[in-house]
Amino acid sequence: MNDAFFKTVARTPAFGFGGAPLDRVSERREDAAFVAALRARPDATAALIAREMPILPRGEPPLAPFFPIAEIDRLGGAQFEALLGIEAAGAPVFAALLPDGAVEQLSGDSEGFLDRRQLIVPGRDDLALTDLRSIAVQGLVAPDAVAVLGQAKAILSWHARHGFCANCGAPTRVAAAGWRRECDVCKAQHFPRTDPVVIMLALDGERCLLGRQSRWPAGMYSCLAGFVEPGETIEEAVRREIREESGIACGEVAYLASQPWPFPSSLMIGCFARATSRDILVDGEELEDARWFTRDDVMAMFDKRHPEGLTTPMPMAIAHHILRVWAEGDL
Amino acid sequence: MNDAFFKTVARTPAFGFGGAPLDRVSERREDAAFVAALRARPDATAALIAREMPILPRGEPPLAPFFPIAEIDRLGGAQFEALLGIEAAGAPVFAALLPDGAVEQLSGDSEGFLDRRQLIVPGRDDLALTDLRSIAVQGLVAPDAVAVLGQAKAILSWHARHGFCANCGAPTRVAAAGWRRECDVCKAQHFPRTDPVVIMLALDGERCLLGRQSRWPAGMYSCLAGFVEPGETIEEAVRREIREESGIACGEVAYLASQPWPFPSSLMIGCFARATSRDILVDGEELEDARWFTRDDVMAMFDKRHPEGLTTPMPMAIAHHILRVWAEGDL
Numbered sequence: 001m002n003d004a005f006f007k008t009v010a011r012t013p014a015f016g017f018g019g020a021p022l023d024r025v026s027e028r029r030e031d032a033a034f035v036a037a038l039r040a041r042p043d044a045t046a047a048l049i050a051r052e053m054p055i056l057p058r059g060e061p062p063l064a065p066f067f068p069i070a071e072i073d074r075l076g077g078a079q080f081e082a083l084l085g086i087e088a089a090g091a092p093v094f095a096a097l098l099p100d101g102a103v104e105q106l107s108g109d110s111e112g113f114l115d116r117r118q119l120i121v122p123g124r125d126d127l128a129l130t131d132l133r134s135i136a137v138q139g140l141v142a143p144d145a146v147a148v149l150g151q152a153k154a155i156l157s158w159h160a161r162h163g164f165c166a167n168c169g170a171p172t173r174v175a176a177a178g179w180r181r182e183c184d185v186c187k188a189q190h191f192p193r194t195d196p197v198v199i200m201l202a203l204d205g206e207r208c209l210l211g212r213q214s215r216w217p218a219g220m221y222s223c224l225a226g227f228v229e230p231g232e233t234i235e236e237a238v239r240r241e242i243r244e245e246s247g248i249a250c251g252e253v254a255y256l257a258s259q260p261w262p263f264p265s266s267l268m269i270g271c272f273a274r275a276t277s278r279d280i281l282v283d284g285e286e287l288e289d290a291r292w293f294t295r296d297d298v299m300a301m302f303d304k305r306h307p308e309g310l311t312t313p314m315p316m317a318i319a320h321h322i323l324r325v326w327a328e329g330d331l
Numbered sequence: 332m333n334d335a336f337f338k339t340v341a342r343t344p345a346f347g348f349g350g351a352p353l354d355r356v357s358e359r360r361e362d363a364a365f366v367a368a369l370r371a372r373p374d375a376t377a378a379l380i381a382r383e384m385p386i387l388p389r390g391e392p393p394l395a396p397f398f399p400i401a402e403i404d405r406l407g408g409a410q411f412e413a414l415l416g417i418e419a420a421g422a423p424v425f426a427a428l429l430p431d432g433a434v435e436q437l438s439g440d441s442e443g444f445l446d447r448r449q450l451i452v453p454g455r456d457d458l459a460l461t462d463l464r465s466i467a468v469q470g471l472v473a474p475d476a477v478a479v480l481g482q483a484k485a486i487l488s489w490h491a492r493h494g495f496c497a498n499c500g501a502p503t504r505v506a507a508a509g510w511r512r513e514c515d516v517c518k519a520q521h522f523p524r525t526d527p528v529v530i531m532l533a534l535d536g537e538r539c540l541l542g543r544q545s546r547w548p549a550g551m552y553s554c555l556a557g558f559v560e561p562g563e564t565i566e567e568a569v570r571r572e573i574r575e576e577s578g579i580a581c582g583e584v585a586y587l588a589s590q591p592w593p594f595p596s597s598l599m600i601g602c603f604a605r606a607t608s609r610d611i612l613v614d615g616e617e618l619e620d621a622r623w624f625t626r627d628d629v630m631a632m633f634d635k636r637h638p639e640g641l642t643t644p645m646p647m648a649i650a651h652h653i654l655r656v657w658a659e660g661d662l
Contacts, residue, residue, distance in 0.1 A: 018564040026560070027575050027614055084562075107612050151562025158561065161519070162497040167501065169495035179560075188492070194562050196527045196598050229510075230489065230523050230596045231415075231482025233349040234589040254588040258565040264544070265561045267527050269600075283358055 016136060016316040017150035017260045019143060022085025022093055029177040035083055038092035044069045044143045045091065047084070047152035049117040050098040051119060053129040054149045065149055072096045075121065080159040082178025084151055095178070097160060103129055118257055132262060136316040154265040155179070158192045160263070166190070176181065197266045198237045199225035201322050204292060208326055209248060211290035219310045221291070223302070223319040230278035238271050246290040247281030250274060256325060259318040270318045272326070298327040347467060347480035348591045348645040350474060351414025351565055353424055360508040363376040366414055369423035371629065375400045376422065378415070378483035381429040382450060384460040385480045386613025392471045396480055403427045406452065408553070411490040415482055426483035426509070428491060434460055463593060467647040485511070489523045497521070528597045529568045530556035532653050535606040535623060539657055540579060542621035550641045552622070552632070554650040569602050575619040578612030581605060589654060590649040601649045603657070631659040
């Protein structure tokens, strides 16, 4: 009986920023001596982040994005560090945030959704910075490493934006191997923030509801999405967001899969919802358009042969997988 | 085909702090004139919170926990207000946080898990304060109203603990009808925090894994649980927490239901996990004990006839429903 239940629902695909292979040893983070001993190990490495982007070696992919710990000091020292975890073979992996001044912007052009800013490390021709979306889309590092870089970016970006106590305004300090901040004035403890976001496909029989935001690449349609608010369930958030953005009412909601999304630190909760109305009314704020699409439409969008040139999000995004599970009839 | 899929997974029970019946009109929160007009309506009401507890009228349950807006000023004015939403009949509902000094502690005794502190409103014999857990457990207000009080407590507690900008330390101010705080110094925007928590039942054939924390009422066993961290999926968090707390390894994970939990503002994500090992090793920190239980054990715990006097959490908690779905063979 359990078998059948698990078979029905346990088909979570691995993609994007999920699948980090580290043992987080979260129960040992308070043990400063343990953490220091890990950091002193010769096989210890660190992901290096500056201006929200990983530093990578130059070369042909797949690139190795983890550097010996000594590299942190060679690059001028870290603002913050966090212990990410331990690899299966025993090697500890840390994350280090370098100050903005450690890198230099080479050109300021941005290219649509991906915002590919090229940054360099002055005096280090062997290193370059690439934004995490591009790293994932272009497969510059192994999928496992993408997940670890996402973990590194999420925790370090949180430190960078949370240097002060929200309760009393005093500066806070890093604790628990980078997984907590503490206020010495009011004694408040602050933990890394993870924002749950529902992302979903409303289904009306053989049609699905996709929308587009004006800031997206031309022609791209995707699942609707929005933050879960205090005081609501996942299912309530799904129905509220669909109704607000598209005017469509929904009944039952079914969970499919989840994905960490390090921009800055969301948990994407992927769902289907059964539509109970059909007339779309876009809000004009979140979305500039929303439409019903057939399976054939979506397959054509995947294959880049849609007559209007419409497209879907890339496979690094959970929206792609929600759509694919539906379009390929894999429910 | 969709029918079968939804039927398999869409059986989310309603309980605890879910099921708030309000239209949150979140797309209108920026419209100050709209919000002011709602607040001026004669049918507008407010949930009143002080020291993290709702103010209730004295009397026989079910009590009406929403007061005319004018009551806020009669009680000395609010520290913060938020628009919760609009009832189906059109009446707006707000939440108002009264300063600590507006209420007075009558007695300081606390009674185990529920922490039933009795507070009064000086000079107002018609009002009393009761903590939200007791309100839910004792059914002091209608289930719909429990959910709205949970929403009120979660958003107001966030304001109370986030008066300063985590980015620069400056005081922040309320915006968007109580759903955002803004920093006029560094221009950072801060949104209410909702912390995703996985809560789950590991299954080994016909047995389930329950644990207990030392601070819980004597004899109570429940699902394991823990915060989702940056960089992990729901499924990864489920496996990590079970392994850390009990030493049990797990494979597939299946989502069941979710629940908002306003202590202070979590989203409980209820799951099952298929255990792939059997030897329990409790960490001694999170848990003081963990054991395998049969369906018969759990049914006896529900019915308060377990030979060792063991019990489960109450029906207001999602853990109760995860256990009941499994014990009653409703997968």
